[in-house]
Amino acid sequence: MGKYIINRLLLLIPVFIGITLITFLIAHSIPGSPFTNDRLPEKARLAIESAYGLDKPLYEQYFIYIINFFRGDWGPSFERQGNQTVTEILFGYGSRSEEGISFWLQLGLAVAAGIIITLGLSWLRTRTRRIDLLNTFKRWFFPTVLAVVTLWLLFLIFTLDTSTAGGFLFSLRLGIMAFIFMLIVGIPLGIIAALKQNTWIDYTVTTIALIGFSIPSFVLGLLALIAVVLINYATGSDFSIAPSSPTTLDLVLPAALLGAREASIIARLTRSSMLEVIRQDYMRTAQAKGLNDRAIAIRHGLKNAFIPILTVLGDRLAGLLTGSVTIEAVFNIPGIGRYFVSAILAHDYPMIIGTTVLYALMVVLINLLVDLLYGFFDPRVSYTSRRAA
Amino acid sequence: MRWRSFLNYGIISLILAVTLAACGDNTATPSTASTTAASQATTAAVAATTAATATTAAATGATTAAATGATTAAAAASARPVTGGTFRFTMTGEPDSLDPKLATSQEAVIVMNEIFDGPTQLDKDLNVKPNLAESWTTSPDGKVYTFKIRQGVKFSNGDPVTAADFVYSWNRVIQNEKAEYDFVMSDIVGFDEVHKLTGDDRKKAALSGLKALNDFTLEVTLTQAASDFILKTALHPFFIVDKKVVEASGDKWIEAGNLVGTGAFLLKEWKHNQSLRLEFNPNYWEGRASIDAVTIELIKDGATARLKYDNGELDSIEVPVADLTKVKNDAKLKTQLQLVPRTRTNFIGFKHKGDSPFATNKELRKAFYQAIDRRLVAEGALQGAGLPLNTLLVPGLPSYKPYDAYPFDPAKAKASLVAAGYDTPAKVKQLEDLINNYGAAGKSGGFAYTPERAGWQQASESYVQQFKQHLGITLKLNPVPTAKEFFERRSTGHEFLIYFGSWGADYPDPNNFYQPMMGCETLAQQGGEYCNKDFDAAWKAGAVEKDTAKRAAFYQTAEKILQDDAGMIPTYSGLYAVLIKPTVSNWTYNPQGPTHFKDAQIKK
Numbered sequence: 001m002g003k004y005i006i007n008r009l010l011l012l013i014p015v016f017i018g019i020t021l022i023t024f025l026i027a028h029s030i031p032g033s034p035f036t037n038d039r040l041p042e043k044a045r046l047a048i049e050s051a052y053g054l055d056k057p058l059y060e061q062y063f064i065y066i067i068n069f070f071r072g073d074w075g076p077s078f079e080r081q082g083n084q085t086v087t088e089i090l091f092g093y094g095s096r097s098e099e100g101i102s103f104w105l106q107l108g109l110a111v112a113a114g115i116i117i118t119l120g121l122s123w124l125r126t127r128t129r130r131i132d133l134l135n136t137f138k139r140w141f142f143p144t145v146l147a148v149v150t151l152w153l154l155f156l157i158f159t160l161d162t163s164t165a166g167g168f169l170f171s172l173r174l175g176i177m178a179f180i181f182m183l184i185v186g187i188p189l190g191i192i193a194a195l196k197q198n199t200w201i202d203y204t205v206t207t208i209a210l211i212g213f214s215i216p217s218f219v220l221g222l223l224a225l226i227a228v229v230l231i232n233y234a235t236g237s238d239f240s241i242a243p244s245s246p247t248t249l250d251l252v253l254p255a256a257l258l259g260a261r262e263a264s265i266i267a268r269l270t271r272s273s274m275l276e277v278i279r280q281d282y283m284r285t286a287q288a289k290g291l292n293d294r295a296i297a298i299r300h301g302l303k304n305a306f307i308p309i310l311t312v313l314g315d316r317l318a319g320l321l322t323g324s325v326t327i328e329a330v331f332n333i334p335g336i337g338r339y340f341v342s343a344i345l346a347h348d349y350p351m352i353i354g355t356t357v358l359y360a361l362m363v364v365l366i367n368l369l370v371d372l373l374y375g376f377f378d379p380r381v382s383y384t385s386r387r388a389a
Numbered sequence: 390m391r392w393r394s395f396l397n398y399g400i401i402s403l404i405l406a407v408t409l410a411a412c413g414d415n416t417a418t419p420s421t422a423s424t425t426a427a428s429q430a431t432t433a434a435v436a437a438t439t440a441a442t443a444t445t446a447a448a449t450g451a452t453t454a455a456a457t458g459a460t461t462a463a464a465a466a467s468a469r470p471v472t473g474g475t476f477r478f479t480m481t482g483e484p485d486s487l488d489p490k491l492a493t494s495q496e497a498v499i500v501m502n503e504i505f506d507g508p509t510q511l512d513k514d515l516n517v518k519p520n521l522a523e524s525w526t527t528s529p530d531g532k533v534y535t536f537k538i539r540q541g542v543k544f545s546n547g548d549p550v551t552a553a554d555f556v557y558s559w560n561r562v563i564q565n566e567k568a569e570y571d572f573v574m575s576d577i578v579g580f581d582e583v584h585k586l587t588g589d590d591r592k593k594a595a596l597s598g599l600k601a602l603n604d605f606t607l608e609v610t611l612t613q614a615a616s617d618f619i620l621k622t623a624l625h626p627f628f629i630v631d632k633k634v635v636e637a638s639g640d641k642w643i644e645a646g647n648l649v650g651t652g653a654f655l656l657k658e659w660k661h662n663q664s665l666r667l668e669f670n671p672n673y674w675e676g677r678a679s680i681d682a683v684t685i686e687l688i689k690d691g692a693t694a695r696l697k698y699d700n701g702e703l704d705s706i707e708v709p710v711a712d713l714t715k716v717k718n719d720a721k722l723k724t725q726l727q728l729v730p731r732t733r734t735n736f737i738g739f740k741h742k743g744d745s746p747f748a749t750n751k752e753l754r755k756a757f758y759q760a761i762d763r764r765l766v767a768e769g770a771l772q773g774a775g776l777p778l779n780t781l782l783v784p785g786l787p788s789y790k791p792y793d794a795y796p797f798d799p800a801k802a803k804a805s806l807v808a809a810g811y812d813t814p815a816k817v818k819q820l821e822d823l824i825n826n827y828g829a830a831g832k833s834g835g836f837a838y839t840p841e842r843a844g845w846q847q848a849s850e851s852y853v854q855q856f857k858q859h860l861g862i863t864l865k866l867n868p869v870p871t872a873k874e875f876f877e878r879r880s881t882g883h884e885f886l887i888y889f890g891s892w893g894a895d896y897p898d899p900n901n902f903y904q905p906m907m908g909c910e911t912l913a914q915q916g917g918e919y920c921n922k923d924f925d926a927a928w929k930a931g932a933v934e935k936d937t938a939k940r941a942a943f944y945q946t947a948e949k950i951l952q953d954d955a956g957m958i959p960t961y962s963g964l965y966a967v968l969i970k971p972t973v974s975n976w977t978y979n980p981q982g983p984t985h986f987k988d989a990q991i992k993k
Contacts, residue, residue, distance in 0.1 A: 032873035039895065039905060040569060041912030042881055051566045081493050082567055083486035084661075093644075093661050163660050222692060229700045241700055242693050244664040244686040329690040334662040338689060345841065345871055 004383035008368050019360045020069075020353060024062050027344075027352040034078035034347035052082065065353070075350030079342060086354040090336055092166040110152040114145030143376045146369065158248055168358070171323035171335035174251050174258065178320050181259030182266055187302075187309070189263070190270025195297060197275060205267060212264035218326035220257045225330065242332040254331040258324055262316050269312055273305040280304070306377050314370035318362040322355075474991035475682045476973070477704045478983070479694050483662050483687055487643040489628040490562040493569050495982060496687075498625055503667055503683065503986055504652040505628035508536055508555070508607075509619060513977065513984040515786070515897045517620050521550060521629060521651065521674075522607075531614030531935055536607040542674045544631045546649045552601035554629050560595045561635075562626045570626050573895070576615040614933040616940055617898040624896055653678045653987035663687060667986070678987035679975070704973050704991070705983075708966040710774040710843055716968065717773065725968050729978040730776050730785050732897055733963030734906070735845075737761070737852060738879075738890035741956070742918040745886050746820065752809035754955035757887075758795045759802035760859035761852060767961045770851035771844050775961035780948055781902055783962040785980045788899045788931070788941040794952035799859040806860055817861055825865045828884040835865030838889035839875035848960065849889050880913045890915050890957065897981050899944040903928040907956060916957050924950045 035048050049055055053064065065075065076082035077089055121144065122136040157172050193205040228241050243250055277283065278301060286296045323337030336355060343351035374381045484497035492501060508522035519525075522536040542550040562571050563583050574580055578598030586594050598610035611618060621627070631649045638647040645659040645666075651674070654667035665685040669678040688694040691709030698706045708716050708726070716722045739747035739754060747754055763777035776784075779793040795801075811817045827834040836853050840846040849866060857863045867885070869875035878884045892915050894901045905911055908928070909920040924947050931943030951957070965978045976989035 030871075030874075032871060032875075032877045034873070035569075036873040036877045037569070038872075038876045038880070038892070038915065039913065043912065044569075044572075048567055048569065080483070080485040081491065081569065083488070083491045084483075089662070162663075163658075167662060222696075225693065225696050229696055232700060238701070240702055241697060242688070244688065245660055330693055332686075332688050332690065332693050334687070345873075347871075347873055 005368070005372070008371070012364060015360070015364055016357070019357060020066065021062065023353045023356045024065065024349070025058075027347075027349045028058060028061075030344070030347055032347055034349065036347075052076070052078075065350070069357075074354045077343075077348055077351050079346035079348040079351060086350045088166060089339065089351070090166045090168045090354060090358065092169070093164045106152065106156075107149070110149045111145055114148035115141070117148060118144040139376065139379070142372055146373075162245060162247075167323070167334055167336035167339065170246065170251075170333050171328070171337060172321055173248060174255050174328070174333055174335060175317070175320035175323070177248075177251055177255030178259035178262060179317055181256050182262040182316070182320075183313075185259070186263035186266030187270050190267040191274055191297060191302060193267065193271040194274030194278060195293075202271075206271070209264040209267045212260050213268070215261075216326065217257050217261050217324070218330045220260065221254065221327055221330035224253060224257060242330070244332055244334065246331070246333055251333070254327050254333060258320070258327045262320065265316070266309065266312065270305065270309055273308050274301055277301050277305040303377060307374060310370055310373060310377065314366045315363075318359070318366045321362055322359045469676060469679055469988065470990065471677065472679050472990040472992070473681050474993060475684055476680050476976075476986055476989055476991060477684050477686070477702065478986075479686045479688050479697070479703050479706055481687070481689055481691075484665075487648065487656065487659075489558070489625050489630060490565045490568060490571075492625060499982055500656075500665060500667070500685070501625050501628060502652075503654040504648065504656050505625070505630070505650040506652050507623055507625075507627040507629065508538075509623040510985075511620070511623045511897070511981070513979055513988075515979055515981065517623060520623070521555075522622075525619070527935070531616075531933065532611045534609045534611070534618065535602075536609065538605040538607060539674065540605055542651055543672055544634075544649045544651055545655050545670050545672060546631065546634065547672075548631050548633060548649070550629060550651060551604045552607040553604070554632065555607050556595075556599050556601050557632045558629045559599060559627065561630070563596060564592050564594055566591055568626075570624075570895070573621045573624050573626055576611045576613070576618050576621075578610045578612055580612075614935070616932055616934055617896070617900040620898050621896060653985070654683060657682070669987075673987075675987075679990045680986065683986050698968055698970075705967060705969045705976075708968055710772065710966075713774055713966055714772050716966075722968065725971060727965075727967045727969060727977060728773075728776075729965040729967065730783055730980055731963040731965050731978075731982075732783055732786065732894040732980045734778065734781055734783055734892050734902065734959060735775065735848065735961050735963065736778075736781070736890045736892075737958040737960060738888050738915065738917045739919075739957065740883050740886045740917040741920065742883060745917075746823065747886060747917075750809050751955060752805050753811070754958075755795055756802050756805035756809055756811075756860060757856065758955045758958045759798050759805060760855055761958055761960060762797045762855060763960055764797075765855070766848055766851045770847040771961065773964075774844055774966065775848070775964055778959045778962040779952070780959055781906060781951060781957065782899055782944070782948060783902075783980065786897050786899060786902075787937070788944040790941075790945045790948070792945075792948055792952060794949075795955065802859050814861075821862050821864070824862075824886045827886050833867070833878070833882075833884035834886070835867035836887055836889070837867040837869060837875065837879065837885035839869045839872045841870070841872045841875075842891070845889055845891070852889075852960070879917075880915075883917065888917070890917075893963070899928070900932050903944065903947055903951075904932070907951060919956045921950065921954055921956060924954070924956070 033045065033049060033054070035045050037045070040048075046055070053061060056064075068075065072087065074086035074090075077084050077086050080089070118137055118141050121140055122133055125136055126133045154176065157169065157176065160169060162169060189205050189209070193202045196202050225241050228239050231237060232239055282304075283296060283300055286300045291300075323335040323340070325337040325341055327333070328335040328337040336358075339348075339351055340355050340359075342348075343355060372383075375383060480496045480499065482494065482496050484492060484500050485494045486492040486497060487501055487504070489501060489505060492498065506521050508520060508525075509517050510520040512518050519539075521539055521542055523539040525534055525536045527534055536552075536555075538550070538552055538555070544550060559574065559577075562568055563574060563580065565571070566587065571580075574596070577596050579596040580598075583591070583594040583596060598612075600608040600610075602608050615621075629651060634647065634649045635642050638644075641647060645656045648656045650656075653670055653673045653675070655670050656665070657668045658664070658666040664687060667683040667685070669681055671677055686697075686703070688697065691707075691712070694703065694706045695709060695712055697703050716726055737757065739745065739757075741748045763779065767773065767775045767777045779791070779796075780789070782789050784791075806817070811820055825835050836849060836856075838845050838849040846868070853864045853866055864887070869878060879888055879890075890906075892902065892906050903924075905913075905915065907916040907919045907921075907924065908914065909922070909925050927943055927947035927950060931940050931947065934940040934943055952959075965980075965982075967978050969977070972992045974990045974992065976986065977984055
């Protein structure tokens, strides 16, 4: 498994080169210059462009960009006339040099804590049952460490000071909350619908899921805002809507609406995946053994039905964490969703590449985690390369 | 059973929501009184003393020099009542910077206008008023300006303001190679020389036309007399910054906590991409602002801002175009609505160069001119988000005089088309094909515009429809996806014979209209390389004329020559449609944007 992770991480290098190169070339091929302006004479514009090094040959600009990228300088944002940098806009305006060190230290501590917890759990399990300690540890090591690190990251994300924060922090908060909503609403609904197939419960769930899937989230968002305003009129309360500096509490409503659509997708998927599993022989065996219904549904049904759900979950998570253009606009959340669009209109090359790389990194890393989690849910999945016999 | 009752509740609440929406009152404003009576009393006392000192300072100033401006300013200061309260304002985007040498966006200018001062300031009617300079004299040839700097003005950290600060602040601007707005300083001697320098030389450069004669006298030498120089000194590149602070804090000097200015407000908080908070400057030379603070929420989405206004969370918003008709028809909101023309001229431009049929054929331009019904464009296509315009200059600016060269007249338009030599359907078809197929195949030609800017699409569709209806010429609409691409293809490529033109002025003076839009030697000209020597002579005379009445006459002549020649077709001016809560008074928009917040008053 270690070798597998290293291989996958090494694969990041060509992926990174591919993504940056293609994005770089596409961004630079958009007609017009970032500094075209209806009042700037061409000579002055060329002078500004050369001050930013845009007059150099493309390959040179690309190499300079890549070198700077790894030094933490993602370039100036042309949309802000070069007065703010991409990293400032995405990740924050304060200097984080001291925090940087403690970040890795904390990460290390979290991993160590994960290992200790796994050891403890494995020991507890092997004490009561006759299972090999090493094997149990191997199996539980990754999900436990992942869970501890995730909890620590969640704590960090939801406690950081937002006054100097960049947009990514807000998008992360919104995305995580929407993801949690999607999990706790989508999956149970899907399971219930599958277990009560062709009853009115099933019909209700599938209808709601269909509606939730069809209505764009920004329409729901606007309706929700209007509802709040109307409630204020009707009851004399003074709930504020869409504050510019949203707290975690302010994000609950947009996250729920953003998650509603995702929950519909997951509910439909869970339902169909469960329906397939329910008809399997081992389910009937479990029933014949006399296990109770809940144990059958969760331990035998869901666990087997979870592989396709996991695939989609990973994909949706990457999308949610990098912001939603519409929900962020409607609820005025200062996330990074808006830059995916505005950067292109403004010919903001560094921002276009910055946002794309960020999204790509999310997709690649989360896919890696998902691939590793397959092994936990389905022990038949193996990470050692097997030659075809 | 439980499910069913849940559903019932859902349906009931849905019905309830719809009924509420139908009879909803859109204007209830929960009052947010923030100041207590006690703090109000103390702030009033502070204002009284500062007003008194301002008056004495002005009195001494009046005896030493004939400074009429200082006394009027002091009068305004002593007349300013302190109402307290917080003005809750909103902008669509983050200021790109708050450094006078870097900032370019309108959002940045709105904020900088409150926290910095220049030698002069524009009042709400766009007249130039003395500010940090209490008076100035001009040499007979109009080339040398001597500013007398107001004594006793302090930065918000207590540093005194002297002539050396002026020289430092202005040289800082031209030392920046990436500056986009330093062209407002181009009249000053040494500007062109500095612009030739790059790298370290540029960073040490200084304008040779700037001289601090003593601590409170500044001499500025211009390359030629410029009638709008004094007005330009009210613009943000001329704002005064504190050398000590800039050098101590580096790039981060513009952040809240570091930033220091002389303006009526202090930058208390700047949460990037979220909000800003300005609080009154107790040491402001003119006496403290009426209100305690201004909060600026950055809200990108117009619909969300509108809902927040309805919810009583904002004191003023710009109405989204889509909402304008609804607001105009709403009995309550109608009274809170203000329509202010803005300094933006929208027009139909022609290519005046080379093989263009519009270049030489005035009758043809006239035909297109007479075929446009401006009222229909402004009120129909734009739903009232523009005002019909018959001139290049927009109303509300000095030198503006109404003029209508060729009113809308379909019959005359047809006659002009015939007079232009397009007397048979075949010839008209030929012209149509020439325009539609002009330039690189499939990309250029037709009626070009960019849908990126609000209203341009609708207006362009209306023009094309009217050309078709009144001239029988069916032009192909050619939308260029982004404004940047459109500007480039229009200005340097000249890829279109006819296009949607638009010019937003940087400063409210006719000089910022005629020259950049239609001047012969103008680089990046808006008007498709239009060149008319008589027109040029007229506005050039206006650009150096000191006498206001004569100056206006020159510009009006220029306007008449341009319109009689049908060099471009003015169609509509931009418009600020602003909703302001009835609790706010003495504050509005002018053609350049929101007026100064220092005079705003808030009723509780």
